[in-house]
Amino acid sequence: MILRRIDLVLGIVASLILAAIALLTFTDVVFRNAGTVIRGTVELTELMMGALIFTALPLVGFRDGHVTVELTQGVLTGMRGRIARQLTRLLSAAVLLVIGWQLAVKADRLASANDLTATLGLEKAPVAWFMAALCLIAGVLMLAELVSGRPDVPGGTVEAGAGTDAGADSGRGGAGT
Amino acid sequence: MTLALVGFAALFIIILLRVPIAFAMAAVGFCGFAWILGIGPTLSMVGTTAFDAGLAYNLSVLPLFILMGNFVARAGLAGEIFHLAHVFLGRRPGGLAMATVVACGGFSAICGSSIATAATMSKVAIPSMRRYGYDESLACGSIAAGGTLGILIPPSVILVIYGVLTEESIGQLFAAGAIPGLLGILFYLAAVRWTVWRRPEAGPAAGPVAWSERWQALRNIWAVLLLFAVVIGGIYLGWFTPTEAAGIGAVGAFLFALARRRLTWPILYEILRESAVTTAMIFAILIGALIFTNFINFSGMPETMLDWIRGSDVSPLWVILAMMLCYLVLGCILESLSMILLTVPLFYPLVAEMGFSLIWFGILVVVVTEISLITPPVGLNVFVLKGFVPDVPVRRIFAGVLPFIAADVVRLALLLAVPALSLWLPDLLFG
Amino acid sequence: ETINVSSWLPPQHTLLVNTLKPWTEEVEKRTDGRVTFRWLPKPVAAPPSTVDAVRDGLADMSYVVHGFTPGRFVLTKAIEFPGMGESGEISSIAYQRVYEEFFEGKEDEDLKVLAVFAHSPGYIYMRDKAVTKLEDLDGTKMRVGGGLVNDLTKELGVSSVLRPPGETYEILANGVVDGVMFPPEAITAFKSEGLIKHVTTMPGGFYRVSFLIMMNKDKFESLSPEDQAVIEELSGVALARSAGHAWDIQDAKANAAMDKEGIQRHEADPALVAKVQEEADKLKAQWKEEAAKLGVDGDAVMKALDAELAKARAEVKQQ
Numbered sequence A: 001m002i003l004r005r006i007d008l009v010l011g012i013v014a015s016l017i018l019a020a021i022a023l024l025t026f027t028d029v030v031f032r033n034a035g036t037v038i039r040g041t042v043e044l045t046e047l048m049m050g051a052l053i054f055t056a057l058p059l060v061g062f063r064d065g066h067v068t069v070e071l072t073q074g075v076l077t078g079m080r081g082r083i084a085r086q087l088t089r090l091l092s093a094a095v096l097l098v099i100g101w102q103l104a105v106k107a108d109r110l111a112s113a114n115d116l117t118a119t120l121g122l123e124k125a126p127v128a129w130f131m132a133a134l135c136l137i138a139g140v141l142m143l144a145e146l147v148s149g150r151p152d153v154p155g156g157t158v159e160a161g162a163g164t165d166a167g168a169d170s171g172r173g174g175a176g177t
Numbered sequence B: 001m002t003l004a005l006v007g008f009a010a011l012f013i014i015i016l017l018r019v020p021i022a023f024a025m026a027a028v029g030f031c032g033f034a035w036i037l038g039i040g041p042t043l044s045m046v047g048t049t050a051f052d053a054g055l056a057y058n059l060s061v062l063p064l065f066i067l068m069g070n071f072v073a074r075a076g077l078a079g080e081i082f083h084l085a086h087v088f089l090g091r092r093p094g095g096l097a098m099a100t101v102v103a104c105g106g107f108s109a110i111c112g113s114s115i116a117t118a119a120t121m122s123k124v125a126i127p128s129m130r131r132y133g134y135d136e137s138l139a140c141g142s143i144a145a146g147g148t149l150g151i152l153i154p155p156s157v158i159l160v161i162y163g164v165l166t167e168e169s170i171g172q173l174f175a176a177g178a179i180p181g182l183l184g185i186l187f188y189l190a191a192v193r194w195t196v197w198r199r200p201e202a203g204p205a206a207g208p209v210a211w212s213e214r215w216q217a218l219r220n221i222w223a224v225l226l227l228f229a230v231v232i233g234g235i236y237l238g239w240f241t242p243t244e245a246a247g248i249g250a251v252g253a254f255l256f257a258l259a260r261r262r263l264t265w266p267i268l269y270e271i272l273r274e275s276a277v278t279t280a281m282i283f284a285i286l287i288g289a290l291i292f293t294n295f296i297n298f299s300g301m302p303e304t305m306l307d308w309i310r311g312s313d314v315s316p317l318w319v320i321l322a323m324m325l326c327y328l329v330l331g332c333i334l335e336s337l338s339m340i341l342l343t344v345p346l347f348y349p350l351v352a353e354m355g356f357s358l359i360w361f362g363i364l365v366v367v368v369t370e371i372s373l374i375t376p377p378v379g380l381n382v383f384v385l386k387g388f389v390p391d392v393p394v395r396r397i398f399a400g401v402l403p404f405i406a407a408d409v410v411r412l413a414l415l416l417a418v419p420a421l422s423l424w425l426p427d428l429l430f431g
Numbered sequence C: 001e002t003i004n005v006s007s008w009l010p011p012q013h014t015l016l017v018n019t020l021k022p023w024t025e026e027v028e029k030r031t032d033g034r035v036t037f038r039w040l041p042k043p044v045a046a047p048p049s050t051v052d053a054v055r056d057g058l059a060d061m062s063y064v065v066h067g068f069t070p071g072r073f074v075l076t077k078a079i080e081f082p083g084m085g086e087s088g089e090i091s092s093i094a095y096q097r098v099y100e101e102f103f104e105g106k107e108d109e110d111l112k113v114l115a116v117f118a119h120s121p122g123y124i125y126m127r128d129k130a131v132t133k134l135e136d137l138d139g140t141k142m143r144v145g146g147g148l149v150n151d152l153t154k155e156l157g158v159s160s161v162l163r164p165p166g167e168t169y170e171i172l173a174n175g176v177v178d179g180v181m182f183p184p185e186a187i188t189a190f191k192s193e194g195l196i197k198h199v200t201t202m203p204g205g206f207y208r209v210s211f212l213i214m215m216n217k218d219k220f221e222s223l224s225p226e227d228q229a230v231i232e233e234l235s236g237v238a239l240a241r242s243a244g245h246a247w248d249i250q251d252a253k254a255n256a257a258m259d260k261e262g263i264q265r266h267e268a269d270p271a272l273v274a275k276v277q278e279e280a281d282k283l284k285a286q287w288k289e290e291a292a293k294l295g296v297d298g299d300a301v302m303k304a305l306d307a308e309l310a311k312a313r314a315e316v317k318q319q
């Protein structure tokens, strides 16, 4: 229940940021070709990219959507498979939590050094704080999954693997959605 | 050097234990880096790497090209391309498979991703080929292979990443991909012909089509052509940069989907959300790979390789060949984006030092990456197909893909031997 | 001891070839190989994160543009104003001396600063249109880097387009911008000499960019006193001068290449120069206020810069 609500909130925020990046790029080009330049589009895009990626990061974990090579499914079955699965989640959560922690350290550094963007002079620290928070949330959600011990729910993962090469709507491997 | 090899081995093992590739690379990179420099600098490196990758302006093309592809798929443009190819090519033996290959090429011209191309064309082409009794391995093989064209024919997400890594012009890389991409279509057509020549029952001819229907199909294609012309043409006419082209394409594709009444609020949300999630997934891999390459950077492996190549007497072309072989082997198992992120930073300074064009090398890298998408045991495009045809064993799909892999290897050799195939167009446009 | 060097400029860049590589070799020689340098195959961080990377020991030595992290470095804008020296060498000698007197330890206390320096004077390079008067600049789209020049161009009626340097060729070729502001060296570094038809100069240039060459503090302090002394001796004015001069060397080649392409040279007319000075003075006043907050007397700095520039000019001429 609460998970579904988190999913919805993050989904909407991520969608809005992505739409904003697309519209900003589009408007910038239109205005420039009409002779006016919007100041600071590059740095705005950069800040929004940081926010977008980390807003959507917990959503990737929700559906076991991280790209995984599944060649050993036949070998790791039963109890051994479950243990392997839990260890995998533990490692993933650890990585996310360490990155989140260090992003917070970075944010603190940016704030105390008063790092600004080049054109508009925006503070970089708030975006870094945002990235840190979302990365930590992704880590906590991964831990929650470990504790609840949800069985393997490959979101349409097929027998030997799933994922994308920088792909698009088939992000869920062969989900066929 | 030893440390790097241990790192690579550890990476492979935990990837095989089904740790997501992104986290596997991050974890191994972290440990290796800490082994060399200690824990303090390593923690700082992790935070800095994640922050820098998140805020990279030139990578904003990734979400935007992905978004464009998703809008285009929703607007039904893929179906129109396939229909056009179908009414012109369907009558020949294997004609539908040929139509699929050509349609994949056409769709690649407005979609930057191979997986997306394969997924979209599966939806469109599989039902037709099943209706006409096509052999399933030929049907699936042509889509899985045709889909790989998505990252060679511009726009291309992988070429963008390569351009960012090597600081080469993305516009020139796009231009360089065009002719090899067309060659790819021709070679794949030949692979289809060869398959139906050996087994005519694999691809029975479809019924005749009236010319009126062909004209109709041609008239329907204008939307695709317009979008391609705006996105690619705009780059060369100086309306916008390749980075910005993705934003134009995304908004343009949105307008098409809107005009065709394919959009409701829930669908719009779904497209945006899916694109955002895919973006985050790619960036997770990107950040993991960057952490791992930071470890390799300190491991001494690049210098050892450089010394080894400088010290040996082999001709530079052999070095390139060795690199390609390395890609083919790695590509069997590694996911394509991680493969590029791991290897290109190691290889490109060498390639430049030997006096080769990095644009040409970029095209070679993308072609081998295409091959990696369809080689067993881990061929992502094949798995995408599998998602659409759950009843067909993966083994059968890989069997169908084999002639296309052969075609790819021949094309790779040709591109290696004749750099002009890659370099003529960018020289013409930017020279 | 091995010093890991992280470098984000292309390996054939003048700063590396003419200054930093020879400098590291000299240190190796003078310390009898007790201190060696290892150039990492790949930079450890994006340019704006390089200061933190060196501070935290990701790399032991690197260099950075102060303007990459505006807000963090305020004082070092002093050298970026128009007219601060007619060559990289002259600017850098004067700048390093003023830095030692006024700025040292103020904004970079957690780094071992080896030298600060400035590149050669930056000019206006145009694709199609010649610029000599203020009106010519009105509404032009110009690629500028960050830092002071960004504020300056805004006041001159230029629409500044800030893009990563790697996109320079592309945006010039495409006409996304009408021109760029660069020192001559950068035009050839980005292979853009074939795209430029006009250059507009003014005495002492429209701007220059402030650089920092630094080491990790702990790493430096871990060296033996005599090795530290060798590095100290080769740093400071000597290193700053060499770095500034590296741009002058490359500028000569770049100017020759551009002449070969038939680029037309123009001088900014007196009205434009006056306008540039007027806007620069306003920005200087702003800068002095900010400097005062950091406990630095801006007027004294400017006066010292003038004096040191004159001195450096004489020194360079003498040789």
Ligand code: NA
Pocket: B107, B108, B109, B110, B111, B112, B113, B149, B150, B151, B152, B153, B154, B155, B156
């Ligand atoms: Na494409």
Ligand code: NA
Pocket: B331, B332, B333, B334, B371, B372, B373, B374, B375, B376, B377, B378, B379, B380
């Ligand atoms: Na493969």
